[in-house]
Amino acid sequence: MPKLKNKQPQLKMNFLHILRSSMDYIRYNKKFCCCIFVINMVFMLTFRIIPSGISNPLSLIWAIGYYIFWSFFYRYYYRLMPYIDVKKLIGSLSPSAKAVILMAFVAAAIIFLPMIPLFLGYKNLYLDFYEQYLVLTVSNGWRSFAYQLVLYGLFTLLMPTLFCKPYLAWIASLRGRNASFSKVGDRTRGNYIQFVILSALLIFQELLA
Helix, strand or coil: CCCCCCCCCCCCCCHHHHHHHHHHHHHHCHHHHHHHHHHHHHHHHHHHCCCCHHHCCHHHHHHHHHHHHHHHHHHHHCCCCCCCCHHHHHHCHHHHHHHHHHHHHHHHHHHHHHHHHHHCCCHHHHHHHHHHHHHHHHHCCCCCHHHHHHHHHHHHHHHHHHHHHHHHHHHHHHCCCCCCHHHHHHHCCCCHHHHHHHHHHHHHHHHHC
16 A cells, blocks of 8 residues: 655745734844845845846846845744855755746746737737837836736736745745745645735835835
């Protein structure tokens, strides 16, 4: 008779509990959180002054430093010594690389999706609409609030799959645990709405800023 596999308990999320726990952690670790905030801002400002942004080879050095910085944060948060573990750091590259590739693929699909009718031979019917779309979203260098609202809303609905679950897999790998997307997906099944609410709280701040 085959052995039964021990299933890990399902993770039941509550975004209000997560927010309260986050605020409690900040309140009891003010100095540490202040340092993390300042260092993160320095990283953000440094990236803004890199010529040509992500196309500049210097951005790779920036990305490595930023990756190590957040890896240190989570190992410190979970009190895992040493705080920078090279073996765990390298092991965490697998889920993070998969997440980046997945997000890049979906972003490219969203960008090229409006072009599909052109390749299907509907140029006469679709070309005028596509030209107006380009004028609205690209040519004038600005995007209408309604367009951004739809775009941000779409990404919010996709975030549980594109970011939240891969993010949890990455944190698990830093802790030396199984970081497969399938296991994280099994443990977090049934929490889609909670993920969407948390994602909306993070994403729509940028839209309203």
